[in-house]
Amino acid sequence: MGERARQALPSVLSVALSLLVCWLLIAFTRDADGFVTATSAYLQMMWGGIGDWPNFLGGAPATVLTRPIGEAAMKAALLTLTGLSVAVAFKVGLFNIGAQGQMLLGALAAAVVGAHVQLPAALHIPAALVGAALAGAAWAGLAAALRLYRGVHEVISTIMLNWVALRLVDNWLVVGPLRGVAEAGASITGTAEIHPSAALPRLLGDVSRLNLGFPLAMLAALAVWAWLERTRSGFETRAVGLGDEAARAAGIPVARRAGLAMALAGALAGCAGAVLVLGTEGRYPGTLGAPYGFDGIAISLIGNNHPLGVAAAALFFGAIRAGGTRMQLLDVHKSFPELIQGLALLFVAGRLIWLAVLRRRRAVAPALATPTAPTPEAPRA
Amino acid sequence: MLEIVNRLLFATLDAAPALVFAALGAVLSERAGVVAVGIEGMMRVGAFCAAVAALTVPTPLAVVGGMLAGAALAAIHAYLCIRWRSDQVVSGIALNLVALAGGTFLLETHYGPNGTPPIQQLTAWDWPALSSVPLLGALSGHAAPTYLALALPFLLQALLTRTPLGLRLRAVGDKPHAVATLGLSVPALRWGAVVGGGLLAGLGGAVLSTTVLDRFEQHTPAGLGFMALAAMVFGRWTPLGAFLAAAFFAFGNALRIGLASSAPGLLELVPQGVLLALPYVLTLLVLTLQGQRSRAPAALGVPYEQESR
Numbered sequence: 001m002g003e004r005a006r007q008a009l010p011s012v013l014s015v016a017l018s019l020l021v022c023w024l025l026i027a028f029t030r031d032a033d034g035f036v037t038a039t040s041a042y043l044q045m046m047w048g049g050i051g052d053w054p055n056f057l058g059g060a061p062a063t064v065l066t067r068p069i070g071e072a073a074m075k076a077a078l079l080t081l082t083g084l085s086v087a088v089a090f091k092v093g094l095f096n097i098g099a100q101g102q103m104l105l106g107a108l109a110a111a112v113v114g115a116h117v118q119l120p121a122a123l124h125i126p127a128a129l130v131g132a133a134l135a136g137a138a139w140a141g142l143a144a145a146l147r148l149y150r151g152v153h154e155v156i157s158t159i160m161l162n163w164v165a166l167r168l169v170d171n172w173l174v175v176g177p178l179r180g181v182a183e184a185g186a187s188i189t190g191t192a193e194i195h196p197s198a199a200l201p202r203l204l205g206d207v208s209r210l211n212l213g214f215p216l217a218m219l220a221a222l223a224v225w226a227w228l229e230r231t232r233s234g235f236e237t238r239a240v241g242l243g244d245e246a247a248r249a250a251g252i253p254v255a256r257r258a259g260l261a262m263a264l265a266g267a268l269a270g271c272a273g274a275v276l277v278l279g280t281e282g283r284y285p286g287t288l289g290a291p292y293g294f295d296g297i298a299i300s301l302i303g304n305n306h307p308l309g310v311a312a313a314a315l316f317f318g319a320i321r322a323g324g325t326r327m328q329l330l331d332v333h334k335s336f337p338e339l340i341q342g343l344a345l346l347f348v349a350g351r352l353i354w355l356a357v358l359r360r361r362r363a364v365a366p367a368l369a370t371p372t373a374p375t376p377e378a379p380r381a
Numbered sequence: 382m383l384e385i386v387n388r389l390l391f392a393t394l395d396a397a398p399a400l401v402f403a404a405l406g407a408v409l410s411e412r413a414g415v416v417a418v419g420i421e422g423m424m425r426v427g428a429f430c431a432a433v434a435a436l437t438v439p440t441p442l443a444v445v446g447g448m449l450a451g452a453a454l455a456a457i458h459a460y461l462c463i464r465w466r467s468d469q470v471v472s473g474i475a476l477n478l479v480a481l482a483g484g485t486f487l488l489e490t491h492y493g494p495n496g497t498p499p500i501q502q503l504t505a506w507d508w509p510a511l512s513s514v515p516l517l518g519a520l521s522g523h524a525a526p527t528y529l530a531l532a533l534p535f536l537l538q539a540l541l542t543r544t545p546l547g548l549r550l551r552a553v554g555d556k557p558h559a560v561a562t563l564g565l566s567v568p569a570l571r572w573g574a575v576v577g578g579g580l581l582a583g584l585g586g587a588v589l590s591t592t593v594l595d596r597f598e599q600h601t602p603a604g605l606g607f608m609a610l611a612a613m614v615f616g617r618w619t620p621l622g623a624f625l626a627a628a629f630f631a632f633g634n635a636l637r638i639g640l641a642s643s644a645p646g647l648l649e650l651v652p653q654g655v656l657l658a659l660p661y662v663l664t665l666l667v668l669t670l671q672g673q674r675s676r677a678p679a680a681l682g683v684p685y686e687q688e689s690r
Contacts, residue, residue, distance in 0.1 A: 029490060095470055152668045153677065155418070155470060156614055159607050163661040172654025297474055335485040342478030346457075349472040352465045 008309065010354035011302050014347035015316065018340050025339075026332055041332045048326030049319030063207045068322055070208025074280065076318025077217040081272035082296025083303060083310040084224055085265040089140075089154075090305045091228060092261035093241040094147070098158025099269040100293025101165035102139045106132035106270025108169050110277045111284035112178065114194030121197040125212075128198050129274050136270020137263040139165060144262035148255050154262075162293070170287050180283060189286035200279040213275030218311060220268065225307035237261050269293060298345040317341055383515055385643070389635050390519035397631035398530035399424070399588040399602070403609035404616070404623040405537055406581030410455075412541065412618060413574030414554035414680040418473030419458050420582045421606025422480030427451035427586025429484050432597035435500035435590075441525075444503070444587040451583015452576050454480065459575040463568050466684030477606075488599065496598040503592045526588045534624035541620060550574055554678035557685045567685045582606070611664045617676060630660050 019042075026041055027034035047053065049072045051065035082099045089096035096102075110132040119127055143161055146152040180192035200211040228234040240247040240257045248254050272292060277284055299317060303309030317337070324337035347354075403424055407417040431447030438446070454476055461467040492498065503524035512521040541547035552560045553570045561567050589605070590597045608630055615629075616622025637656050640647050 097470075097474070146665070146669060150669050152665075155416075156610065156668065157665060160611060160661045160665050163604065163607070164658045164665070167654050167658035167661070170654070171657050172652040176652055176654070294474075294478070298478060301471055333486045333490055335482045335489070338482035339479065339486055342475060342482050345471070346461075346475035346479055349461050349467045349475045350465055352467065 006358070007304055007306075009358065010351045011304055011309070011313070011344075011348055013354055014350075015302065015340075015344045017347050018343035021343055022336055022340050026336070037330060037332075041327045041330045044326045044330060045320065045323035048323030049321075050323075066204045066210075067208050068326075070204045070210030072315075072319040072322035073210050073214045074208075074318075075321045076314045077214040077275055077279075078272050078292045079295055079299045079314035079318055079321075080217040080221055080311050081268050081275065082292050083299030083314050084221060084296075084307060085136075085269035085272070085293075086296045086300035087303065087305045087307060087310050088224060088261055088268065089265040090300060091241045092237050092258050093244065094144070094154050094258060094262055094265075096140065096143075096158055096262070096265045096269075097155055097297065098140060098143055098161050098293070099265070099272075099296045100291055101158070101162035102136035102266040102269035103273040103276075103293045104162075104165045104169050104288055105139045105273070106136040107273030107277045107288060108173065108178070108191070108284050109135035109270065110198075110274035111191045111194060114198035114278060115180070115192040115283065117198075118195065119197060124195065124197040125200065125278065128194075128278055129271060132270040132274030132277075133267035134270070136266040136268070136273065138266070140266025140269070141259065141263045144259045147262075148259060169284075174284055174286065178284075191284040193283050194278065198278055199282065200275065209280050211275075211279040213279040216271075217275065217314075220271070221307045221311040224264075224268075228307065233257070233260075269296070272296075295341065298341050302341075302344055302348050385639070387516065387519050389632070389639055390516070391522070392635035392639065393628065393632045394519060394523055394527050396593060396635060397628050398526040399585040399593060400605055400609055400612060400627040400631055401530040401534065401624055402526070402581045402585035402588065403602075403606055404612040404627045405533060405620055406451075406578035406585065407609050407613040408578075408616070408618055408620050408623050409537070409550075409581065410575050410578035411613065411681055412554045412678055413550050413571050414557060414678055414683065414685070415459070415462055415571055415575050415578075416469035416473060416682045417578060417582075417610065417613070418470050419454065419476040420473075420578075420609050421602065421604070422473075422477040423451040423454045423579050423582035424586035424589070424602040424606045424609075425477075425480040425484050426454050427583030428590040428601045429488065429586075429597045430583075431587035432497045432500055432590040436498065440501050440503050440591050443500075444526075444584065444591055447587025447590070448580045448583040451581075451586060452579040455576050455579020455582070458579070459572050462684065463571050463575070466686065469682050469684075485599065488597065494599060496596045497590075499595045500591065502595045524592045526584070526592055530624075534620045537620035551678070554680055557680050561687065571685070582609075585609070608660070611661070614677075615664055615667055617671075618678060633660055 023038045023042060026038040030037050047055070048068050051069045052060070053065070055064045056062065082103060085099045085102065086096050110128045113128040113131040114124070117124070117127065139161060143154050143157045146157045147154045174191060178191045180188050180190055200213050202208070203210045203212065203214070228238060236247070236252045237257045237260075239250065239252055240254050244254050247257075273288075276288070276292070295317075299313045300310055303311070303313035320337045320340060324334060327336060328334050403420050406423070407420050410417040427447035427450050430450035431443045434446040435443035458472050458476055461472045462469045488494075488496070503526065505522050505524050508521040512518045541551060549560060549565060549570055553567055553574075557567045560570065585605075586602055589601055594601070609627065612626035612630060613623045615626035616624065641653070
């Protein structure tokens with residue numbers, strides 16, 4: 001087994017185990033025919049996530065494919081961006097629990113630029129995205145500055161900044177100064193509608209809400225991967241994350257790398273907010289609702305903090321999220337996708353248990369075959 | 382004027398215990414070196430299990446059930462973090478996610494989205510002798526957790542600073558290897574602290590559903606666990622400090638609600654959202670001012686390995 005496969009294996013096994021646990025949970029909370037229901041619920045989830053292939057092959061129009069896939073990809077875009085945000089901070093050794101707050105401010109900035117600035121589409125979308133990225137970066141930068149100059153632990157400061165962002169935005173700005181005014185002069189919930197020139201174009205027509213945000217998120221994952229693996233500053237960033245004393249001794253500007261990585265993390269989370277507002281919501285709604293920022297923590301860790309792993313985990317859980325709504329047809333509760341994700345993270349937290357189990361299996365197998373000749377790769381931990 | 386102060390104090394004493402218990406639980410766990418981000422999830426299962434249990438057994442017994450549920454979740458945390466040296470923040474966040482999604486699932490499949498049916502609240506104790514005394518009058522008319530929340534911080538402070546066990550618990554959070562050198566078991570001490578913290582967090586949650594409310598609701602505890610973490614940091618990882626911070630947060634909250642109802646003009650001046658953000662901003666400010674001097678336990682978040690030095 002290659003080094004890379006062994007790194008990814010605990011995550012894959014964790015996800016599989018969480019799927020199994022939830023399958024059992026559905027099965028045992030049913031009075032009769034639990035296992036049949038659970039199985040068909042999972043099938044529904046699959047068709048709802050990757051397209052209803054049986055129906056399509058039976059002659060249904062292509063929308064039975066594009067609609068679910070579009071929904072899944074749309075959710076995956078948000079999960080990718082917040083997951084990358086957490087992953088980038090991790091690479092420099094910081095734990096960004098604040099993706100939610102950074103996303104909130106990014107969404108607000110995108111809504112403001114989208115609604116209150118007049119620009120042609122070619123400039124408007126980039127301007128709104130940059131505004132969101134800057135807002136997110138500033139919010140994350142606050143946590144980074146507190147950490148670097150005052151030693152305030154980023155776990156606590158980002159949790160606090162999440163709450164500050166939520167209270168200031170949802171309980172003040174959006175219901176107060178920035179509240180949108182509808183045609184008749186009546187107030188609406190949320191900020192004003194963005195101009196059409198700021199809306200991210202739809203990719204699959206009106207059938208699905210899939211928009212330009214998805215390819216942008218995938219590009220972001222590739223770009224972050226290339227930056228971390230192929231550039232000097234990316235290498236230095238990882239070096240700081242592996243040990244800041246050694247990095248400092250090697251002449252790497254530790255504070256600058258940490259600050260920039262955290263700002264990038266905030267920018268990515270801010271872009272997630274922009275994709276939500278410019279792509280689907282059209283304004284900052286009364287409340288952002290779904291905790292994509294917190295989901296990003298799970299996605300990043302399940303993706304092993306590797307940009308491409310993050311994208312893979314986001315695609316998978318995007319499909320589960322989109323398919324989860326279809327499970328409700330069978331009276332399976334809507335919080336199952338979240339539960340699967342939470343359990344997967346819990347099992348990932350036990351990464352060392354997986355590694356120990358795998359090692360034991362590997363250690364036993366060659367010993368049975370050739371008791372006297374130790375294989376060269378056996379002792380590798 | 383006195384009447385208003387009295388009402389504020391009364392509201393504070395009613396609302397504070399949940400936060401106080403959770404903050405004390407966080408202090409216990411973190412002084413032994415194990416990060417307590419999972420407090421929110423432990424409160425949630427505590428609140429849920431207490432509310433469900435109170436549907437069939439007497440409420441005081443149900444509160445104990447909530448404590449045990451919190452301890453059970455803490456035991457998972459301890460197993461992952463102590464036995465398997467998992468990342469403590471990751472484990473805690475995973476438990477929060479599981480408690481959130483699992484609680485929602487169980488609640489809605491069994492009782493519907495509006496929360497559990499109403500339960501018998503813990504009885505409030507009236508002390509007629511006190512209630513006529515100015516200021517002290519606010520002390521009368523609360524349920525048992527309020528009085529426990531007033532006493533426990535002092536007991537825990539005494540335990541941590543005045544007893545051999547407390548010394549060992551603190552040492553295990555600062556220099557676990559030194560504790561091991563004395564022939565004491567680092568894992569056993571940490572297990573005790575984490576599970577004890579879970580008991581307290583579960584109690585905090587149970588208080589929410591049995592005294593503050595009379596049921597478990599979808600959003601319980603609505604971020605109170607994170608406030609407890611803030612109170613712990615604010616109080617510099619000491620039981621008394623965390624208690625004062627938690628009481629301060631609760632008082633601020635009572636003040637905000639009181640002001641919103643009695644002086645609506647103030648909301649014209651200072652928006653509600655800014656008031657709501659204030660405790661968090663304040664916490665950040667205090668942390669910034671304390672800077673490096675805010676003394677987190679030295680081995681906090683560092684998994685203990687016998688071999689490493």
